[in-house]
Amino acid sequence: MIRLFGSLVLAAAFLLSPPLAPASLSIQCGAAPDPQTKIFCLTFDDGPTDSTTPKILDILQEENVRATFFVIGRQIPRRSQILRRIRDEGHSVGIHTYSHEYKKIYASASALLDDIQRCRKAILNVLPEWDSDLYRFPGGEAGLSDTLKDAVKSAGYKICGWNASAEDAVSPGATADELFENAVKSAGTKNRVVLLLHDGVGYRETVRALPRIIAYFRDRGYSFQTL
Numbered sequence: 001m002i003r004l005f006g007s008l009v010l011a012a013a014f015l016l017s018p019p020l021a022p023a024s025l026s027i028q029c030g031a032a033p034d035p036q037t038k039i040f041c042l043t044f045d046d047g048p049t050d051s052t053t054p055k056i057l058d059i060l061q062e063e064n065v066r067a068t069f070f071v072i073g074r075q076i077p078r079r080s081q082i083l084r085r086i087r088d089e090g091h092s093v094g095i096h097t098y099s100h101e102y103k104k105i106y107a108s109a110s111a112l113l114d115d116i117q118r119c120r121k122a123i124l125n126v127l128p129e130w131d132s133d134l135y136r137f138p139g140g141e142a143g144l145s146d147t148l149k150d151a152v153k154s155a156g157y158k159i160c161g162w163n164a165s166a167e168d169a170v171s172p173g174a175t176a177d178e179l180f181e182n183a184v185k186s187a188g189t190k191n192r193v194v195l196l197l198h199d200g201v202g203y204r205e206t207v208r209a210l211p212r213i214i215a216y217f218r219d220r221g222y223s224f225q226t227l
């Protein structure tokens with residue numbers, strides 16, 4: 001009887017609990033006038049880099065698409081021209097990290113906020129008028145403590161996850177075709193897609209996959225927006 005009661009309580013708790021949020025997606029992409037609008041947000045982490053970011057920007061310019069770049073602060077000083085180009089071409093810039101060293105930044109809430117602040121300063125040194133509260137956890141927020149997440153939220157940042165991924169950072173050696181397939185598969189039939197991509201060093205296949213990703217989702221009625 002006790003066991004049966006326990007099962008009923010568990011079943012009730014399961015039924016009453018809200019559906020799980022999509023992995024790592026804390027904020028919605030863009031502002032759609034109605035839920036039927038199909039919106040696609042391309043997001044790029046780990047730039048700016050000399051080898052990848054300009055190529056990504058060339059494609060976005062050619063396709064007339066705007067994206068969001070979550071940048072690494074320590075890479076900015078020698079690439080201020082690239083950061084300006086991101087801004088000048090209408091893309092959105094968010095904070096990713098200054099160092100991208102997990103051990104350091106996730107050591108404590110104050111270490112994390114310090115890292116975020118350093119990245120903010122690096123961006124502001126180049127773009128003094130920049131004003132954004134977009135933030136993306138290096139490695140994503142899955143598995144991080146509430147203390148860390150609460151600290152970021154209390155500091156006024158919007159945590160930006162993703163609900164689709166080309167898996168370009170976790171599939172070394174994957175071809176552009178495979179990255180494209182990953183993007184399509186993970187986006188599924190979602191009306192609002194936030195796709196994780198990278199513009200770090202060595203992401204040549206991401207560059208090659210990008211025009212195909214844009215064409216595929218554009219053909220399916222998505223409009224591209226920044227976060």
Ligand SMILES: [Zn+2]
Binds near residue numbers: 045096138139
């Ligand atoms: Zn990253």
